[in-house]
Amino acid sequence: MKKDKYKQQFAEATAQAFRNVYPEIYAKVGDGDNAFSTEFIYNSLETPKDRSMGRFAFPVFRQAGLLKDKPPAIAAKVADETTRILKSHEGDQLISCSKAVGGFLNGQVNPEILAGETLRKVIGSSNQYGNSDIGKGKAYLVEYSSPNIAKPFGVMHLRSTVLGNSLRRIFRKLGYDVVGINYPGDWGTQFGKMIVAYEKWGDEKTLEGNAVQNLLALYVRYHQEVEQNPSLDDEARLAFRRLEEGNPDALRLWETFKKISHAEFDRVYGLLGVEFDWVYGESELNERMEPLIERLETAGLTSISQGALVVELGDDQLPPLLLRKGDGATLYATRDLAGMVYRWERHQDFHESLYVVNSAQSDHFKQCFKTMALLEEAEGVPLDERMSSRLKHVGFGMIRFGGKSMSTRGGNIVLLEDVISEASRLVREKIKEKNSDLAGIDQVAHEVGLGAVIFAQLSVRRQRDVDFDWDKVLNFLGASGPYLQYTHARLRSLLRKSGLEISSDVDYRLLVADEENRVIELIADFPQIVTDVAEQHEPYYIANYLLRLAEAFNSVYQRKDDEGNIQKIISDQADLTAVRIALVRAVQVVINEGLYLLGLEAPEEM
RNA sequence: GCCCCCGUAGCUCAGUUGGAUAGAGCAUCGGUUUCCUAAACCGAGGGCCACUGGUUCGAAUCCAGUCGGGGGUACCA
Numbered sequence: 112m113k114k115d116k117y118k119q120q121f122a123e124a125t126a127q128a129f130r131n132v133y134p135e136i137y138a139k140v141g142d143g144d145n146a147f148s149t150e151f152i153y154n155s156l157e158t159p160k161d162r163s164m165g166r167f168a169f170p171v172f173r174q175a176g177l178l179k180d181k182p183p184a185i186a187a188k189v190a191d192e193t194t195r196i197l198k199s200h201e202g203d204q205l206i207s208c209s210k211a212v213g214g215f216l217n218g219q220v221n222p223e224i225l226a227g228e229t230l231r232k233v234i235g236s237s238n239q240y241g242n243s244d245i246g247k248g249k250a251y252l253v254e255y256s257s258p259n260i261a262k263p264f265g266v267m268h269l270r271s272t273v274l275g276n277s278l279r280r281i282f283r284k285l286g287y288d289v290v291g292i293n294y295p296g297d298w299g300t301q302f303g304k305m306i307v308a309y310e311k312w313g314d315e316k317t318l319e320g321n322a323v324q325n326l327l328a329l330y331v332r333y334h335q336e337v338e339q340n341p342s343l344d345d346e347a348r349l350a351f352r353r354l355e356e357g358n359p360d361a362l363r364l365w366e367t368f369k370k371i372s373h374a375e376f377d378r379v380y381g382l383l384g385v386e387f388d389w390v391y392g393e394s395e396l397n398e399r400m401e402p403l404i405e406r407l408e409t410a411g412l413t414s415i416s417q418g419a420l421v422v423e424l425g426d427d428q429l430p431p432l433l434l435r436k437g438d439g440a441t442l443y444a445t446r447d448l449a450g451m452v453y454r455w456e457r458h459q460d461f462h463e464s465l466y467v468v469n470s471a472q473s474d475h476f477k478q479c480f481k482t483m484a485l486l487e488e489a490e491g492v493p494l495d496e497r498m499s500s501r502l503k504h505v506g507f508g509m510i511r512f513g514g515k516s517m518s519t520r521g522g523n524i525v526l527l528e529d530v531i532s533e534a535s536r537l538v539r540e541k542i543k544e545k546n547s548d549l550a551g552i553d554q555v556a557h558e559v560g561l562g563a564v565i566f567a568q569l570s571v572r573r574q575r576d577v578d579f580d581w582d583k584v585l586n587f588l589g590a591s592g593p594y595l596q597y598t599h600a601r602l603r604s605l606l607r608k609s610g611l612e613i614s615s616d617v618d619y620r621l622l623v624a625d626e627e628n629r630v631i632e633l634i635a636d637f638p639q640i641v642t643d644v645a646e647q648h649e650p651y652y653i654a655n656y657l658l659r660l661a662e663a664f665n666s667v668y669q670r671k672d673d674e675g676n677i678q679k680i681i682s683d684q685a686d687l688t689a690v691r692i693a694l695v696r697a698v699q700v701v702i703n704e705g706l707y708l709l710g711l712e713a714p715e716e717m
Numbered sequence: 718g719c720c721c722c723c724g725u726a727g728c729u730c731a732g733u734u735g736g737a738u739a740g741a742g743c744a745u746c747g748g749u750u751u752c753c754u755a756a757a758c759c760g761a762g763g764g765c766c767a768c769u770g771g772u773u774c775g776a777a778u779c780c781a782g783u784c785g786g787g788g789g790u791a792c793c794a
Binding site: 155159160164215259296299301393418419421427428429430435437438442443470471472474508511538541559570574575577587588589590591594596598600601605643655658665670677679682695716717 | 719720721722723728729730731733734736737738739740741742743749750752753754755756757758759774775786787788789790791792793794
């Protein structure tokens with residue numbers, strides 16, 4: 112982790128100050144990893160709740176016991192000494208230590224220098240700002256979306272899709288060789304059901320026109336009829352068996368279902384702007400399961416339980432993993448295990464492999480990961496070469512609709528496409544009333560409507576369940592995608608209207624307002640936010656951050672003087688305009704890039 | 718029964734490895750446009766941070782238990 116140079120300087124000075132103020136105790140404690148070390152202080156630095164207190168804060172409570180002194184007294188003494196030390200650094204007044212408050216030392220960064228360094232960096236590197244090479248040469252696998260064939264693309268698939276898409280972009284920004292994986296469910300007993308349903312109630316017409324809708328209708332009908340007639344499930348099992356045995360009729364139907372679904376998925380991904388690097392269905396693993404099972408057997412991990420072939424995991428909390436059902440058929444866990452090996456073979460030594468899948472499946476992943484760990488242990492794979500420790504389940508909460516969980520079977524489902532088109536329609540109306548001669552209105556309306564939909568998914572912590580609420584998704588006020596896009600469009604407008612070449616060679620002393628400094632601090636925070644997201648696999652940090660940045664900028668934009676006049680960005684004072692335009696450019700670049708990382712477009716106008 | 722997630726303003730949610738008076742959006746009320754895009758900005762009201770106990774200089778945050786909601790719990794994925 113690259114260290115923040117301002118923090119580092121502050122930590123060094125503070126550490127030195129402690130040694131100077133308490134030499135006897137320092138002599139006793141000595142160097143090393145203790146409360147006096149730069150390292151310790153650096154890691155303890157916090158961000159003050161109140162921005163006016165400074166850029167960072169160091170709480171001295173932990174030193175209190177050691178120093179046998181009261182925290183406020185310690186803070187006061189050390190603050191004075193830190194200030195003296197920092198002032199003695201000639202010609203380099205980057206940071207300063209303000210008067211201590213309570214038990215905290217507060218550090219400030221010289222605003223003019225922070226502004227200059229930050230804006231120069233952003234303007235110089237443009238959308239590369241925040242890039243890193245920490246991932247250089249490392250493969251990062253991310254599986255997301257993974258819809259089921261012969262089922263429609265509902266909003267429930269949306270979360271996985273947009274989360275994964277965002278993570279893919281973020282890891283790329285950090286230099287990883289990212290492999291975005293789509294792993295559609297194109298195998299398993301549900302195809303037996305589809306085949307039975309088609310043979311009973313469908314015909315060629317089912318596969319024409321709106322084929323996906325027709326297939327869904329068959330699927331729903333199957334689940335209604337099976338209530339009355341449980342023997343349908345036996346037929347379905349038989350039909351799937353036919354498929355597995357390579358029966359030509361069954362295979363042809365399956366191929367057709369697949370083709371229809373893939374065409375539909377590709378269309379939806381195009382709409383969403385989502386991309387993948389590697390797409391393979393469950394069926395592609397059919398040949399790879401047997402070798403995997405043999406490996407497990409050779410390792411002595413398998414046993415027969417109630418007629419099924421299982422792996423006992425030696426864990427009270429986890430049921431055994433099922434490799435084969437009583438009838439010999441494999442299960443999705445078998446396929447997932449084979450898939451893990453497949454991925455490892457294709458991308459040897461990957462850094463991490465993520466599964467962006469609903470939290471309801473967390474036990475399933477625990478079972479699979481544990482099984483892989485046992486296998487590698489049994490095979491004597493050295494610890495640092497094990498794939499099993501690099502597998503991570505990135506879970507997320509459910510999407511509910513009207514308080515109930517959505518289910519394809521019950522037909523309680525909202526189609527993603529309906530949501531997007533409704534959102535776009537509303538955006539279009541809004542644009543018409545405000546900016547009716549906007550060129551490319553349909554495209555912009557789509558981008559902004561889609562922005563609302565995606566942002567609604569990414570602006571909350573993954574683990575939370577979210578209730579799908581039309582009013583909320585279609586509300587473009589406040590914390591929303593359109594709010595960010597609108598702010599961005601205004602920034603672009605400013606840049607156009609100024610008619611200036613953007614230059615970072617401006618007089619940063621002119622940025623004196625609190626509001627402006629707040630914006631600069633936020634811009635300076637961006638690279639750290641990006642790495643936080645990567646570590647926690649939480650894109651909402653970016654969503655949250657962008658809202659704060661947009662808000663901060665909007666209050667610069669509408670700042671008023673004492674007489675109530677707006678302090679405009681573009682004025683007849685050339686120097687002031689130039690530096691403010693540099694600030695505008697920097698904000699615009701960061702919002703643009705942040706939106707990109709979330710998977711949103713940033714229109715020029717709206 | 719056991720396991721996982723969640724419980725913060727009327728609603729939807731933030732709250733970084735415990736830290737300085739618990740924040741934002743929506744909704745409500747009040748203000749701002751001779752207009753660099755008002756999809757915005759400024760302000761007001763609104764809280765036993767589910768409950769109880771513990772750890773600590775300090776707990777919304779950590780631990781134990783209770784209550785409430787959701788999910789999972791071997792031959793579906």
